[in-house]
Amino acid sequence: MLGCASVRLGQVAIIVQGLFEKSDSIGYDAVFEYKILKKALGESSVRIFAEKFDQSRYPDVKITSIEDFYSEMDSFDVVVYHFCDGWNAFDQFVAERKFKGRAIVRWHNNTPPWFYAPYDVKLAERCVRGFENIRRLAQVEGVEFWVNSQFTARQLVALGGQHEDITVVYPGSRYATRDVPLRVKKQHGDEFRMLFVGRVVAHKGHLHCIALAEKVSQEIGRPVRLDFVGRKDASAGGFNATLEQRQKSVASGVTVNFSGEVTEEDLNNYYNNADVFVCLSEHEGFGLPVFEAMLCGVPVVACTRTAMTELLSWHPLTIPEMDTNVLAKRVASVLDPKTEASIVETQLEIAKQYTLDLISRQMMAGLQGQAGPLLDVPAPLEGREVAKPTFERDALFDFGENYVTTYDIAALRAALEADGNLSERLQSSYASSPLSYVELSPKDFQTIGGTHTPAGIQFPLTKAGGHAVFGPYVRIPNGDYEATFLFKTSTEASNVSASVDIVADGGKVLVARRIKLNEAAVLMKFSIRAEAEIIEFRVRQEDNLVVPVVFTGLRLARDGQIAQLVAPSYYMDVRPNGGLLYSLGFGKRARHNKAREFFKQADSERDSDNYCEAAKLYRKGLELNPMAKAYWVQLGNMLKDTRRPIAAIEAYDRAASLSAPDADLLLQMSMAYEDMGDLESSASCRRASLEQKGQGQSQ
Structure with missing residues (x-):
């Protein structure tokens, strides 16, 4: 702790997830600190461990596998962990304090989720998880932090960190x-x-x-x-x-x-x-x-x-x-x-x-439980004009210092886990049939080096640096599963190998296979024993391609009970050939009876002003009876009244697709568009509503 007058240093372990990328500031910083400590404490007093590394990237540094750290961890007096968003397993390892030495988390700050949200909700969700993990670590008694600036120190305090546990250590640079x-x-x-x-x-x-x-x-x-x-x-x-x-x-x-x-x-x-x-x-x-x-x-x-x-x-x-x-x-x-x-x-x-000297003094001060020196920067200029933003009116830009608060994390997590979030799209159905499946679209997955095309994710012709397919981080109940990876390929790809992995939250590999990319379908079985586990499916291309290969999706089946996919637009696309409810023999009368139960419960919650709960129940009913237009309208109303206008419009559109929209539906759509800020669409719907009412009165 920083309040101590002095601390015995002993053996130091530096932990970093990756040391293989060309431009990796976290990896470079870990090596930079390793060299400083090796010089200050002695060659044999410091070691550096990584989960993934390329020794040729750092030829003058002896890098050791993270597995060796686990077997030797009790021999270290200090562990400096370079936090990397996404290494959930090691975050949990630190949080549980499974080693005896001091725990120092090196944090370079995380990107606030709202920067990614307009472009990719999956990346925004990853940012939320990163802040959640940092907040969790900040609440663990005895965990200290090295941060890269006073701004990051204040950000950590906003997440529940304690001033006395935080030291500013500037990042390493060749300059x-x-x-x-x-x-x-x-x-x-x-x-x-x-x-x-x-x-x-x-x-x-x-x-x-x-x-x-x-x-x-x-x-x-x-x-x-x-x-x-x-x-x-x-x-x-x-x-x-x-x-x-x-x-x-x-x-x-x-x-x-x-x-x-x-x-x-x-x-x-x-x-x-x-x-x-x-x-x-x-x-x-x-x-x-x-x-x-x-x-x-x-x-x-x-x-x-x-x-x-x-x-x-x-x-x-x-x-x-x-x-x-x-x-x-x-x-x-x-x-x-x-x-x-x-x-x-x-x-x-x-x-x-x-300088190297300044950073070295900051590090040694942190190890000795003291505050280190900072840059001597002049006071801010006085009398500067107050700027008025002059960018295009629709440009995205933020205002202020961008601290992420615990309120932000809670609100963003709630929004992400609202109906429509991909990680909540797999649920249990009311049917029982062995190995019926749902399909995950290639649009649900991400790629590094590949290209999203109408047919799916096309692999790069040259070997990519990462996974050609990864995602979609779905939360599924426990059980035994079969996953079938689907490819559009040809026999000419028989010499091209790939690795296919199914990974649980925290990086635990559930099953892995090496395949040839001329296989049109690759089936892998796996089991989930923890409830609501988050799963990722990965395909890494190992060789250069001579012909195009396209990933066209994934079929996921659960033994004994279907894993039902709820579409992100808040309605069920029930396809007779999709292995879903209609093809299970779950009869129309039984479906509609169950749907009526949900609709009745939803009406009760609506009348009690519990709009969020009502929306969930309407949606469950519509999964079973997607032709019930009136309840699509009710779902839209609940979403609109809980300030989710985009979702409301999608529900209203679904209702309008079943029959021509009436005046009341058009009026509700107008109000939802107004809440979105789309005044042009709002006015158009309102005019159409008035025209319909006028026609009704004239008849």
């Missing part, structure tokens, strides 16, 4: 270990060059940077090139598609270039070629690329939010809010050589404090 030569600025004719370095994900502000580049081009009357350096998240398909569409519509005179991951030499060239570094990220735990830019002598223009507040609030070219007009003028100011020289000189005074 902290050596003198960085100032850029040799190159001329590019009339072209002005802007640069941002960072992962291509929703919260990093790429869309805002494009809007700013267009404004800068207007401001200075010159062509602008905007370079983005950093890898795309292949699983974030929704955001990537939005970004690609925005790139196609960029204004004349502006060029946008995505370079992906680059070598260190190429990165230095990007810094040397840049006229300005722009950072419009809406959530930064530390902001390492900003330090790199300042150390290279590139003027920085940024919004000071999240960790940028403590680093850049003094900076004359930054502003606290997202305003393209003001930011464009800040960028244009670096065209003046005197202004540029002054900015670079001031930046260096701050950035040069970020």
Whole structure:
């Protein structure tokens, strides 16, 4: 604990999930700290363990398998765990304190779920789980934290962490270990060059940077090139598609270039070629690329939010809010050589404090139970104008410091687990029939390297770096199951191997097989013994393809009782050939009788103003009798009255598909569209409702 005067260090274990990716800040930081501690404590006092690693990626570091740690864990006095969103098994291991030594969780902050929610609810759900896990760890007595900034420390306190258990330790960087030569600025004719370095994900502000580049081009009357350096998240398909569409519509005179991951030499060239570094990220735990830019002598223009507040609030070219007009003028100011020289000189005074020595002293202070030194940053500038956002009216951007609170976690979890969430779509039916199945669509799955097509997920022709198919994180009851992976392929794929895994929550592999990708159907049996276990299905391509292979879905069967799939649009698509209720011999009269029971219970809950419970019961009845139009309307009303207008519209649309909508249904749809903010659709439905009423009166 940080209140101790001194602590015996002894043997230290550094734990990280992965040490194999080219651009992995968490992995790099773990190795960075390993080298510092090895030098400070002695070669034999520190070891580093990983679940997955590529020794060739770190040839000067002896990496040991995590399995060895489990067998030797009681020999360590200190365990430093580099938290990685998604390693649930080790999170639980730490929470249960299954080892004797001190537990230090190294946390670099997590991305708030709302940045992913507009593009991919599955990624948003993963973010929620990450914050839930961190909050759980923060509640464990004796667990300490090393965080990467004061902002992250405050975020941890917002989740229930205790100040006395938290130490700020800046992240490692190659720029902290050596003198960085100032850029040799190159001329590019009339072209002005802007640069941002960072992962291509929703919260990093790429869309805002494009809007700013267009404004800068207007401001200075010159062509602008905007370079983005950093890898795309292949699983974030929704955001990537939005970004690609925005790139196609960029204004004349502006060029946008995505370079992906680059070598260190190429990165230095990007810094040397840049006229300005722009950072419009809406959530930064530390902001390492900003330090790199300042150390290279590139003027920085940024919004000071999240960790940028403590680093850049003094900076004359930054502003606290997202305003393209003001930011464009800040960028244009670096065209003046005197202004540029002054900015670079001031930046260096701050950035040069970020050294190996500073980080080492922070780490040793944390190990000794003390608070470590921080950057000596000037006070924020006074009298700065208050910006008024001038982005397009429909642009997505956040406001404020983006702390995720326990209220956020509870609300987001409740929303995700409301009806329609994929992880709650598998339920028990009232039928009993051996091995009837439901089908999971390829749209329910994610991919790394592959491509979503109308036919399914097409595997990459060259071997991808990750799983070509993974997901969809479904929660299923205990029992014995059969999963059939379906592929559209040919005999020419007989020489291409793949690994197929079924994995439980926490990374526990339930069953694994190696297959040839010329198999059209791969059946695997597995058992679930824990109630409501979360399951993931994975396919990893092992070799380069010579012909296309497409994953077309997965059939899931439960022995003795069907696992029933409830569609995400709140209605049941009952297909006679789908192995669902109609094909089970569960007769029409029996279904409708059971449906009436649910509808009666739902009406009672509605009359008692229990709208959420009523919605669940209406939905259960509609699963059994999907032709009951009146109850689709009632379901829509319940969803609308519990402020779920999108879901309400889907229910109303289902009712309208059964017969022409009447005036009352159109009026309800109008109100739901109004709640969504779609005033045009709302007005259209209201006009149609009035027309129908008018026709009725004239008859």
